Amino acid sequence: MNYENILYESLGPVVRISLNRPELRNAQSRMLLRELDEALRRAEADEGARVVILAGVGDHFSSGHDLKNARAERPNPTVEERWLYEEEHFYDYCLRLHDLRKPTIAQVQGACIAAGFMLANMCDLIVCAEDAFFSDPVAHSMGTASLEVLVHPWVMGMRLAKELLFTGRRLPAVEALQIGMINKVVPRAALEDETLRLANTVADAPPFGLKLVKRSLNRTWDAQGFRVALSAHFDGHQLSHVSGEFQKNLQRGLDATISAAKNMGAK
Ligand code: ZN
Numbered sequence: 001m002n003y004e005n006i007l008y009e010s011l012g013p014v015v016r017i018s019l020n021r022p023e024l025r026n027a028q029s030r031m032l033l034r035e036l037d038e039a040l041r042r043a044e045a046d047e048g049a050r051v052v053i054l055a056g057v058g059d060h061f062s063s064g065h066d067l068k069n070a071r072a073e074r075p076n077p078t079v080e081e082r083w084l085y086e087e088e089h090f091y092d093y094c095l096r097l098h099d100l101r102k103p104t105i106a107q108v109q110g111a112c113i114a115a116g117f118m119l120a121n122m123c124d125l126i127v128c129a130e131d132a133f134f135s136d137p138v139a140h141s142m143g144t145a146s147l148e149v150l151v152h153p154w155v156m157g158m159r160l161a162k163e164l165l166f167t168g169r170r171l172p173a174v175e176a177l178q179i180g181m182i183n184k185v186v187p188r189a190a191l192e193d194e195t196l197r198l199a200n201t202v203a204d205a206p207p208f209g210l211k212l213v214k215r216s217l218n219r220t221w222d223a224q225g226f227r228v229a230l231s232a233h234f235d236g237h238q239l240s241h242v243s244g245e246f247q248k249n250l251q252r253g254l255d256a257t258i259s260a261a262k263n264m265g266a267k
Helices: 030-045 067-073 079-099 115-120 138-142 158-167 173-178 188-203 207-223 226-241 244-251 254-266
Strands: 006-011 014-019 051-056 104-108 111-113 125-129 133-135 184-186
Touching: 006 030, 014 030, 014 188, 030 067, 030 079, 051 115, 051 188, 079 115, 079 226, 104 115, 104 188, 111 115, 115 133, 125 173, 125 188, 138 158, 138 244, 173 184, 184 188, 207 226, 226 244
Parallel strands: 014 051, 051 104, 104 125, 111 133, 125 184
Antiparallel strands: 006 014
16 A cells, blocks of 8 residues: 555554654644554554554654644534544544554654644553653644544643643653653654664563553553543543634634744743
8 A cells, every 4th residue: 555644653562653744843634644544554564563653753642633624625524424434534544543453653743733742642551752742732722622633631630630631731741751651752853773673672572461461551541441431531522623713713814813823832
């Protein structure tokens, strides 16, 4: 398969899938998400691939969903249409990454915002460059109940999750390391090598054992209510899309909304 929005590289036992729209800060369009989902299925089916790295080409991992693409393709979705679209492309695709039967590592530099945050946090491990930062400013700036997959309280303490969502502030890589949300911070120039080194170390382990231990670890979250909480939030998120607050923000225009989100993320 030829991809237009991602890169797929086989590096020995490691597959590296990179979001490849650097001129748009790897904004996630419908086509990009489709290609990513297809690539993940391909890596999962490839017996030679033991570990998957998810990366972003250019200065930033991902600025989130491609809102301009969404407006062009789905200008006035009904409740039913939006639900279906977000369930398949945002919720199901994310959970498929979370459930991938092989270990995954997010390789993050620059901005990792909103749906970028959601995507990176679906991976098992995260390696960051020093310039990486995370944010989810959409509740504060746009009036939606965060993102479709509310992974935040599972990857950080509840207190901090609330602060980040209530204020929209950025979480720098160093702080993310301190709280255990990520595994490693390395100089920007060393990011690719260090991530690949970690991937190869993981790839040395017997793959069936890794598959089982990942399954058990993910089931630990399930036993704590992970999926129930996520699916309940998805419903609330859909409701927020049709709230008066969100509609008012839409009327201000997409550019104003995006710039408000960006400014909020900068604080
Ligand atoms: Zn949504």
